[in-house]
Amino acid sequence: MLEPLPSDIPKFLEKYLPDNGPFITLTYAQSLDSRIAAAPGERTYISHAQTKTMTHYIRAHHDAILVGINTVLADNPSLNCRYGTNNSKIRPVVIDPNFRFFSEDINNYKLIDNYKRNNNLKPIFIISEDISIKDESVLNLIDIIQIPLVDGIMSWSDIFTSLHNLGLKSIMVEGGATIINTLLTTTLVDSLIITIGPIFLGNEGVQVSPSSQVKLENINWWTGIQDSVMCANLKK
Amino acid sequence: MLEPLPSDIPKFLEKYLPDNGPFITLTYAQSLDSRIAAAPGERTYISHAQTKTMTHYIRAHHDAILVGINTVLADNPSLNCRYGTNNSKIRPVVIDPNFRFFSEDINNYKLIDNYKRNNNLKPIFIISEDISIKDESVLNLIDIIQIPLVDGIMSWSDIFTSLHNLGLKSIMVEGGATIINTLLTTTLVDSLIITIGPIFLGNEGVQVSPSSQVKLENINWWTGIQDSVMCANLKK
Numbered sequence: 001m002l003e004p005l006p007s008d009i010p011k012f013l014e015k016y017l018p019d020n021g022p023f024i025t026l027t028y029a030q031s032l033d034s035r036i037a038a039a040p041g042e043r044t045y046i047s048h049a050q051t052k053t054m055t056h057y058i059r060a061h062h063d064a065i066l067v068g069i070n071t072v073l074a075d076n077p078s079l080n081c082r083y084g085t086n087n088s089k090i091r092p093v094v095i096d097p098n099f100r101f102f103s104e105d106i107n108n109y110k111l112i113d114n115y116k117r118n119n120n121l122k123p124i125f126i127i128s129e130d131i132s133i134k135d136e137s138v139l140n141l142i143d144i145i146q147i148p149l150v151d152g153i154m155s156w157s158d159i160f161t162s163l164h165n166l167g168l169k170s171i172m173v174e175g176g177a178t179i180i181n182t183l184l185t186t187t188l189v190d191s192l193i194i195t196i197g198p199i200f201l202g203n204e205g206v207q208v209s210p211s212s213q214v215k216l217e218n219i220n221w222w223t224g225i226q227d228s229v230m231c232a233n234l235k236k
Numbered sequence: 237m238l239e240p241l242p243s244d245i246p247k248f249l250e251k252y253l254p255d256n257g258p259f260i261t262l263t264y265a266q267s268l269d270s271r272i273a274a275a276p277g278e279r280t281y282i283s284h285a286q287t288k289t290m291t292h293y294i295r296a297h298h299d300a301i302l303v304g305i306n307t308v309l310a311d312n313p314s315l316n317c318r319y320g321t322n323n324s325k326i327r328p329v330v331i332d333p334n335f336r337f338f339s340e341d342i343n344n345y346k347l348i349d350n351y352k353r354n355n356n357l358k359p360i361f362i363i364s365e366d367i368s369i370k371d372e373s374v375l376n377l378i379d380i381i382q383i384p385l386v387d388g389i390m391s392w393s394d395i396f397t398s399l400h401n402l403g404l405k406s407i408m409v410e411g412g413a414t415i416i417n418t419l420l421t422t423t424l425v426d427s428l429i430i431t432i433g434p435i436f437l438g439n440e441g442v443q444v445s446p447s448s449q450v451k452l453e454n455i456n457w458w459t460g461i462q463d464s465v466m467c468a469n470l471k472k
Binding site for chain 1: 266268269270271274417420430432434435436437438439440441443444445446447448449450451452455457459462464466468
C-alpha cells in the first residue's frame with residue numbers, strides 16, 4: 001500500500017507532466033551528495049514514503065518507464081504503477097545494449113512476473129542491432145527493439161523515436177546513473193523532477209553528475225516531511 | 237549592498253544558530269550534483285542573492301568564520317559580515333597546515349585589507365606546529381595558532397579547542413571541500429545549513445561527499461526564489 005499523496009503535489013507537478021505529444025520526463029531520488037545508491041548494485045532507500053507515492057503518481061501520467069539494465073539487475077524493480085484505485089498499467093522499458101538480461105533466469109524478475117500475472121504490460125528491452133536472438137521463446141515474455149550502435153553507443157534520439165513509433169508518447173526515465181548522466185547533456189528531456197533525501201551516502205556511492213554543466217529554468221521546489229523535490233526544465 | 241533578508245529566514249534558522257556555548261555551524265552552497273565549484277580554484281556562483289544575504293545573517297550570529305587555505309587562494313573572499321546596519325565584525329580563521337599563505341603577497345588579499353582598514357577583525361591562521369615563522373612582521377597582519385600534526389593531520393578537536401580558548405565560541409565553517417568532507421565525519425558539528433542551487437556543475441567540479449554515510453535529523457527545508465536551503469543536525 002502506498003501512503004496518501006500529499007494534497008499539494010498535483011498542483012506542484014502540473015506544469016511538468018506530459019500533455020498529449022511526445023514527452024520525456026527524467027526523474028530520480030538522490031542524497032545531498034548526489035548519490036542514487038550507497039554502492040554499485042546496492043538498493044538504497046533515499047526518499048520518504050510520501051515521495052514514493054509521488055513517483056507512482058507521476059508514473060500514472062506516462063505510457064512507459066525507462067531504466068538501465070544495471071538497475072534491473074541490482075534492484076529487481078517492479079516498474080509498475082500503484083497509484084490510484086485502478087492501478088494504471090505502464091510499459092517497462094529497459095536499455096540493455098548487450099542483452100545481459102538474456103543470461104539471467106528472467107522468471108526471477110518482478111517485471112516479468114507482473115506481466116505473466118497480467119498485473120502490468122509487456123516489458124520492452126532495447127538492445128544493440130548486433131545481437132542475434134538465439135532463443136525466440138523469450139519474445140513471449142518481452143518485446144525487443146534493436147537499435148544500431150553509433151561509435152559503440154545507441155543514440156537517445158533513436159531510442160525515443162522507436163518508442164514513440166510504438167505509440168509510447170510519454171516516457172518517464174528513472175535511472176540509473178549512466179542513463180541519467182548521459183541524458184542530462186542531451187536536449188531531449190522535457191521535464192526534470194529530482195527528489196533530494198537529507199542524507200549523505202558517501203563517496204563510494206553511485207553518483208549523478210553529468211560530463212558538463214547543465215543549466216535549468218522554470219524551477220519549482222516542494223518540501224515534504226523529509227525530502228525536497230525540485231522540478232525544472234533544462235535550458236536549451 | 238546585500239538584498240533584503242527574506243522575512244521568514246530568522247524563524248527558519250532559529251533552532252540552528254548558536255546559543256551562548258561553544259558551537260560549530262557547517263554551511264555551504266552546492267549544486268544539485270553536490271559540487272561547490274565548477275573546477276578546482278574556480279570561483280563559482282551557485283546561490284541566489286537572497287541566500288547570500290542569509291549567509292551574512294548567519295555570520296552575524298558567529299564569532300568566527302573558518303575556511304581552508306585553498307578557498308582563500310582561489311576565491312580571495314572578504315570573510316566579513318555585511319548584514320544589518322551596523323556590520324558586525326567577525327574573526328576570519330584559515331586552516332593552512334603548511335602556511336602556504338606566507339608565500340603569497342598577502343596584501344593582495346581582502347581579508348588582510350579589511351583588517352588594515354579596520355573593516356574587520358584580525359585573521360587567524362592555523363598552521364602546523366612544525367612550521368617556523370621566519371618573518372615575524374607577518375604577525376602585524378595575522379595571528380597564528382600552531383597545532384601538532386597527528387599522523388600528518390591536525391585534529392578538528394584541537395583546532396576548535398584552540399579557538400574556543402581564544403574566546404571564539406561560535407564558529408561558522410564555510411569550506412572548501414576538504415574541510416567539509418572531513419568535518420562531516422566527526423561528531424563536532426552542531427548545525428548543518430546547506431544551500432542547494434538548481435544547476436549541475438558537472439563531474440569536473442569540486443565535490444562534497446564524505447568518506448562514509450552521514451545521517452541527519454531535525455531536518456527543515458526553506459525554499460527561496462531559486463534555491464532550497466536545508467538545516468539539520470548530524471545524527472550522533
